[in-house]
Amino acid sequence: MKTFEELGVSEEIRHAIEELGFEHPMPVQEEVIPYLLGNGNDVIALAQTGTGKTAAFGIPLLQRTNPNSRTTQAIVxxxxxxxxxxxxxxxxxxxxxxxxxxxxxVYGGTSIINQIHALKHGAQIIVATPGRLIDLMHRGAAKLDNVQNVVLDEADEMLNMGFSDSINEIFESVPTDRNTLLFSATMSK
Incomplete structure (x- = not known):
């Protein structure tokens, strides 16, 4: 069984996840983390809820984010x-x-004004529902031209819920040389 250090996880992140009680990576994390720490690596991962999917994509996202730049570098x-x-x-x-x-x-059903203010301060990572993200893009509040990583969590569910047009519009707004990461508990062919 590998350690998070052996997977290449930075000391700051290891310190935080050890405090949360993560000692050893789950199988999906062991597979995905070292791969996502590399460049130009798209991934589709199937893993049941509760298997550590968020850490599998979240740890590499955080580690690949430059905290000194205020631009948005990743969207989930x-x-x-x-x-x-x-x-x-x-x-x-x-x-x-x-x-x-x-x-x-950023998500619907709550004040968009507060979310616009939060984005104006600079957000390296935006976690969003598709409709709200598009609304913020149209208003010029969410700028995606420096995004290096796009994660779709529960990708199949979003497509089943009729979000495919929204997702396509988001993909058209991010650089073509980004990493695309699809995570899901279930995925049809």
């Missing part, structure tokens, strides 16, 4: 507000010891 798209908030909270926990990193959750 999820189908529901609840999942969006949960992912953002997890990422903030993993990033506890990384100075200067700002993770902002």
């Amino acid at each position: 798209i999820s189908p529901t507000r609840e999942l969006c908030l949960q992912i953002a909270d997890d990422l903030k926990s993993f990033a506890k010891y990384i100075k200067g990193i700002n993770i902002v959750a």
